[in-house]
Amino acid sequence: MDELYLDNIDEYIHDQNQIVTYKWLSLSLGVHVNLAKQMLYHYLDRCRKDGSKTPLHATYLVSGKCVQNGSLCHKVSVVREDKLEDMKTRMDPTISIHVYSIQKAEIKDSSTLYSTDYDAVRDNLKHCNKYSAIHCAAAVPMSPTELELIQEIQQTSSPEKVSKSGLTGHASVAKANVKKSQGIMGMFANKNTAKNQGSNIEVKLEKKDDAPSVETLESKPAGMASAVNNFFGKPTKKQDKCIKKEAESSAQSSTVESKHPKDAELPSKSDDVKEKALKDSKAKREKKDVRSKSKRPELTDSEDEKTESSNKKKRRRIKKPRSDSSDDDEAAIADSPAKPTTVTTGSPESQVKEESLPTLEVFPEGKKRKRRRVLKSKTSVDEEGCIVTEKVYESESYSENDEVVTSQPKRSVLPVPGKKEEGRKSAKRQASNKSSKQVSIMGFFQKK
Amino acid sequence: MTTLTRQDLNFGQVVADILCEFLEVAIHLILYVREVYPSGIFQKKKKYNVPVQMSCHPELNQYIQDTLHCVKPLIEKNEAEKVVIVIMDKERHPVERFVFEISQPPLLSISSETLLSHVEQLLRAVILKISVCDAVLDNNPPGCTFTVLVHTREAATRNMEKIQVIKDFPWMVADEQEVHMQGSRLIPLKTMTSDLVKMQLYVEERAQKTS
Numbered sequence: 001m002d003e004l005y006l007d008n009i010d011e012y013i014h015d016q017n018q019i020v021t022y023k024w025l026s027l028s029l030g031v032h033v034n035l036a037k038q039m040l041y042h043y044l045d046r047c048r049k050d051g052s053k054t055p056l057h058a059t060y061l062v063s064g065k066c067v068q069n070g071s072l073c074h075k076v077s078v079v080r081e082d083k084l085e086d087m088k089t090r091m092d093p094t095i096s097i098h099v100y101s102i103q104k105a106e107i108k109d110s111s112t113l114y115s116t117d118y119d120a121v122r123d124n125l126k127h128c129n130k131y132s133a134i135h136c137a138a139a140v141p142m143s144p145t146e147l148e149l150i151q152e153i154q155q156t157s158s159p160e161k162v163s164k165s166g167l168t169g170h171a172s173v174a175k176a177n178v179k180k181s182q183g184i185m186g187m188f189a190n191k192n193t194a195k196n197q198g199s200n201i202e203v204k205l206e207k208k209d210d211a212p213s214v215e216t217l218e219s220k221p222a223g224m225a226s227a228v229n230n231f232f233g234k235p236t237k238k239q240d241k242c243i244k245k246e247a248e249s250s251a252q253s254s255t256v257e258s259k260h261p262k263d264a265e266l267p268s269k270s271d272d273v274k275e276k277a278l279k280d281s282k283a284k285r286e287k288k289d290v291r292s293k294s295k296r297p298e299l300t301d302s303e304d305e306k307t308e309s310s311n312k313k314k315r316r317r318i319k320k321p322r323s324d325s326s327d328d329d330e331a332a333i334a335d336s337p338a339k340p341t342t343v344t345t346g347s348p349e350s351q352v353k354e355e356s357l358p359t360l361e362v363f364p365e366g367k368k369r370k371r372r373r374v375l376k377s378k379t380s381v382d383e384e385g386c387i388v389t390e391k392v393y394e395s396e397s398y399s400e401n402d403e404v405v406t407s408q409p410k411r412s413v414l415p416v417p418g419k420k421e422e423g424r425k426s427a428k429r430q431a432s433n434k435s436s437k438q439v440s441i442m443g444f445f446q447k448k
Numbered sequence: 449m450t451t452l453t454r455q456d457l458n459f460g461q462v463v464a465d466i467l468c469e470f471l472e473v474a475i476h477l478i479l480y481v482r483e484v485y486p487s488g489i490f491q492k493k494k495k496y497n498v499p500v501q502m503s504c505h506p507e508l509n510q511y512i513q514d515t516l517h518c519v520k521p522l523i524e525k526n527e528a529e530k531v532v533i534v535i536m537d538k539e540r541h542p543v544e545r546f547v548f549e550i551s552q553p554p555l556l557s558i559s560s561e562t563l564l565s566h567v568e569q570l571l572r573a574v575i576l577k578i579s580v581c582d583a584v585l586d587n588n589p590p591g592c593t594f595t596v597l598v599h600t601r602e603a604a605t606r607n608m609e610k611i612q613v614i615k616d617f618p619w620m621v622a623d624e625q626e627v628h629m630q631g632s633r634l635i636p637l638k639t640m641t642s643d644l645v646k647m648q649l650y651v652e653e654r655a656q657k658t659s
Binding site: 017110111114115 | 580
């Protein structure tokens with residue numbers, strides 16, 4: 001063995017007053033750790049034999065089996081030279097002993113040994129294991145292609161995990177949105193041809209939860225079937241595939257669901273305003289109806305046997321709002337006595353009724369008349385030219401017997417008699433149609 | 449490379465903070481290594497990413513902190529030339545003097561983001577040298593005490609007498625006996641050169657410690 005290393009170690013220890021550990025020596029000289037340990041041992045042995053004046057202190061690393069706390073364990077410890085023999089006796093068998101460090105000063109605690117190796121390892125961080133005796137055949141650096149693959153996998157898996165964790169929270173919201181979009185789409189299927197662009201995604205939304213509901217929509221009358229088939233023409237063949245795809249990629253669809261139901265709602269609102277010139281209160285009524293519709297298919301999702309009944313229910317419900325909305329419009333117009341909106345011709349029957357009504361006015365004196373506040377809707381023309389319906393509380397006088405008479409003072413104010421007739425007709429219709437719904441407002445028209 | 453003057457970036461304050469932190473660690477380590485106080489009051493703490501021995505005794509810690517609190521303004525203005533930790537025997541004769549010579553460059557040249565990590569590395573090396581100074585120093589007699597002296601430039605001490613930095617913690621002009629040591633030998637420990645500060649650590653040891 002070359003003797004130069006001994007001079008190097010001597011220089012480190014005596015001239016620089018440095019702690020020379022085997023790890024620091026192997027990194028400094030570029031030799032294997034086992035060779036560094038041997039170097040230190042040889043140097044220490046030579047110094048002890050030469051009897052140099054300056055005393056050297058050494059630390060040793062001892063490893064072996066020992067009993068600690070009642071259990072057999074493999075212990076590895078760094079001990080000072082004066083405690084080496086004591087540690088050897090405790091271990092049985094002693095597997096390995098080697099010189100850990102040599103220094104001039106006596107080590108009081110292990111922090112100096114750690115500090116010595118810290119900077120040496122930090123400076124050689126990328127190849128600190130180059131001279132190490134610890135190896136693992138499986139620990140091989142990955143190639144750049146493998147690294148890219150792993151990064152891609154991590155990127156795809158991390159958003160799925162995030163979405164799946166939020167899926168349970170969003171599932172209920174997504175279902176409601178799906179139902180809304182379905183109900184609204186069913187109402188305006190004839191007109192919303194532009195929605196074909198998103199039809200595939202919307203179909204997926206529907207397919208996810210509403211396999212039976214899709215079938216119900218398809219079985220609608222021919223007028224709507226063509227429009228409906230525009231939505232479901234392609235996916236009808238791919239229903240099974242879509243359902244399977246839905247099961248696999250549920251996370252992606254949940255994010256899409258949150259967006260598209262909103263898009264579906266907007267055109268429905270705009271259609272309401274354009275067609276019937278209604279205010280938001282009426283749009284809300286329709287929404288409520290739609291929501292009530294949307295809730296019902298949820299119940300039938302899991303049960304395919306009830307699809308026919310749901311078909312019928314859906315058909316009925318889809319028609320109702322249209323008729324109701326139209327009736328609402330006319331009733332609103334009729335309810336505004338102060339501001340007439342449209343003029344229509346009257347009928348002889350209405351004239352007869354009009355004549356008969358004033359007779360009732362003759363006898364109000366003997367009967368009890370009271371005043372009460374009633375919520376009534378008044379229509380008026382806005383600055384923009386839109387018809388605005390407002391609900392206002394008005395005080396009315398009424399008698400216990402004749403509630404119908406209360407309408408007379410207001411009707412008499414109307415300058416055009418035709419309007420009165422129309423109002424009564426509409427009131428009748430409204431009463432008949434709304435008797436099942438809003439009893440509070442039109443209750444006093446029911447007796448007719 | 450950006451070159452700035454001392455006034456920029458509050459340069460003095462940065463150097464003062466770093467140095468005072470370092471001096472606190474160094475004083476604790478000197479007291480531990482030179483066995484001024486029993487090793488039982490010390491416990492390992494982490495500084496500059498390495499374990500260091502710091503005292504747990506509250507009065508001792510408070511004394512060291514107050515001392516450095518008063519020294520900080522001097523370092524900020526670059527008026528402190530040396531900070532000396534004097535270890536004295538029972539007769540109050542100094543046996544060892546750990547001298548930290550401090551000089552700050554007039555122009556600060558910031559080379560890169562690694563400036564502070566480089567300074568940390570240098571300070572870590574100084575700490576390590578203090579840990580092994582046992583090898584070059586003789587043992588101290590029992591019952592030693594310590595004190596901190598600050599050598600200032602020009603007339604900075606006059607300002608210190610006027611302004612009490614900490615209440616009930618007065619600074620006095622040191623005795624000649626404490627400042628100069630007879631028959632001492634100089635043992636250099638470590639020299640540190642960085643862009644922020646230059647520091648030299650050496651020990652003045654009395655030839656005969658035990659009288």
